Amino acid sequence: MNTLSLELRLFLAERATWIVLVLFASTLAYGIANGARMGKAAHESAQLVEQDRQQWTKQVRDALERQAIDPRQVAARPTVALLPPAPLPALAIGQSDLLPAHESISLWRLEKPSEGSAGLENPARLLAGRFDLAFVLVWLLPLFLLAAAYDLCAGDREAGTLRMVLAQGVAPWRWLARRALARAAPMLLLAAAGTIVAGMLTEERAVGARVVLALGVVLAYGLFWVAVCALVNGFARSAASAATGVGAVWVGFVLVLPTLLNVIVESLHPSPPRAELVAESRAAAVEAEQRGNELLSTFYRDHPELAPASMQADITSRMLAQQDEVGRAMDPVRQRFTEAVLSQQRVVDRWRFASPAIAAHEALADLAGTGYWRHRAFQEQVAAFKDELHGYYSPKIHKQQPLTKADGPSFPRFEFVEEEPGRWMSRVATSLLGILALAALAAVAAGTRLSARKLAA
């Protein structure tokens, strides 16, 4: 323990250490502030959507108090399905700047593919990505750790002082482990503090488990990089070659492997052709329309308000019937499309242990509630809600059955059901174990390499 505190004191006595620590703390603070700002904006826009929805529900209920209403009037207004704000937005922006958090659903457009966007955004900014806490933890934390701990003994070896240290009889791996931990500890403490601060910047209450798991991921990921430093030092003959060594490992794991995995996944499991899906759904619509349209002027379909009153019910029933037909034709096509997208992500899930950076990134986004699977759950629930909406209104419209006061409480209303905690926990725990396993592997390899005989050689 004495060696540890001595190493720590030595490390903190250097001015460069403090510069690196201040720089790291500032990037952490900036990342957290960015994520929190984005989370606040998401919260505000969710509130607007919710207010609007409540207002509309109240209007309909009030109207129903007075009289029965034609269901077409209610169904004509789009309702908004909302993905509630993420539980830990300050931790990772994840996919939330790319995938929409709400979708407008109208009975007449159930078969239109949703064109949802997460809002207006400069595509170059989506390409660059955000400077959020996850970026600081996954990309920059290792760089800062490497800067602090790349030269554990390579410099001593170069200067010839290593033999002197080894002559004192300490087990080299123990001495190096203490030195590595002493140099990494301030950085890891800052990273942990940042994660806890991010955990406090939320409107949600029950986020304890998420914050604890996030801390686990961050520390395991940090330890992996400390072990990498030790391993590289087992080989490096000079401080400069240790620096190039750890730099190369960083480039390999954080820069090359994830981007390489990305292009390989896209080549082996290409994204399904969206353009063809669009064109095919139109082809289905043309066919359905031609069958259903024989008696009806298409002009009235587009401008039903101009149709004579006697024809209007006929028009809407026929439109619904056509839409059903398009739905039947498109279901298998859409199924294939969704399956292809999902199989891509499954490949990524399997291969995320190729680099601890991927595993850590996926886990942090999952914990923040801005990851792939929560957005996927939202899309699936929106699809189910469309069926519910259809099942509720269509029979009433076909039967020309007005809505009455008694129908008020049973209106279809979209409520997002959060994923079972067990599911995201098991994904995150697997990632965490994977990172720990990689860290242990690197540490064991370093331990074997750092025997006194090999070091002195």
Add this chain to the structure above:
Amino acid sequence: MIFTIARKEFVDAWRDGRFRVGAVLVLVLLAVSGLLARQQVERARAEREAATALERRNWLEQGDKNSHSAGHYGLNVFKPTSPLALFDRGIEPFVGTTVFLEAHRQNQTAFLPAQDATSMRRFGELSAAVALQMLMPLLVVLLAFGALAGERERGTLRQVLSTGLSPRSLVFGKTLGIALTIAILLLPAGALLGGLLLQVPSADAPGLWARAGWLAACYATYLAIFVAGSVAVSASTRSARTALTILLSVWAVNCIVAPRLASDVVHHFLPTPKLAEFEAKLAQDVQKGLDGHDSRSKSLEDFTRRTLQEHGKSRVEELPFNFQGLVMLESERLAAQVFDHHFGRLWDRLQAQDGAVAWAGLAAPLLALRSASMAFAGTDFEHHRHFARAAENHRRDFVRVLNEDLMNNARPGDHNYVAGRALWEKLPEFRLEPIPPAGAWRAARTEVLVLGAWLLASLGFLAFSAGRIRVGGE
């Protein structure tokens, strides 16, 4: 003398095992990313062609209907991929590939490929451009950090200079040697990418090779900046270790921190409008007019009065054509002004943001290079805007043809009028004229300027540090 030193540096570089491993890895990554990207570009082209053909068939076989209804039926146009996307896909994964053209509305492009991709996309993708932007500078640093600082540390610098060799010759010779090493390393990569480009079906597109030439020039400048700057740092620092620390920090700031930081800071000062506000303003101005004085209904009332006066009639039913068709033409004309204004402002804002990020290239050259690279590859926002504008012009032509048909061929008040395939065929297919290379050059001139400034500055730094070289170490 300079050439002798350059040759020695060149030979030394290839003897260095670390460099050889790094060089082979970068070349393999360049080749893999080039081949995979070529496959992707080819697939995107085939998909687009299939979808375009299917959509054309949908349009022609939509059946007989009122011509204005055909305007509501609308049509989708799909964005073509630039052949140089095999080198740099730029913003393509993050912009819509499809735009739905219909009566009354200008729609945004929809369906971002990144939305249908995995979360890995956020790590970026390994393209040849990324390998050259981020990995090649690392190889340069690897070659250059010890070039002079290492000799100084070992004490060989004093010996070399004691032979009467001028420090300038030594520094410039080493720079030249490293530059030659990198250039020779890049030859096979360039040949491979050129070969892949030759196989792309649209390889004969006008200006393609001019664009490729500009790309080569930009990347050469960027790497030259790194070579000169790295050698200069090595000449000015006492130990190889210090030189390496400085160069790796510069690399990390330039390649990892700057892209995100610059775009965040720029968006703070030039925010993008919110979607809901943009749409509300657009809808409001379509109804009330841009100046907010004349509502749409008032404008159309005035228009009716003027039309009746011109034809000397008192009721629209007496006009010799279908007045509803004419009204639709007029309301499209009014709406077009509003769309031009709002979309123009939105796109100007996005381009102003991109421009500011390019100027931030004065602090980190990668920002300028990245944006120049996308511009010459045809995968930047200027090219996307060009597509969106062309699609909108196509929409206006197609809606005009349909409304003119309604005006001239439907009897007044006849809501049962139908047109058929003969009219649908009159509508030409959507074609996108590519932006000539001069246009891409205009889009990238700030970036080229910034890169030029960096090159001058780094050469200046090199000359300065060569003049002040010290032989002693720590």
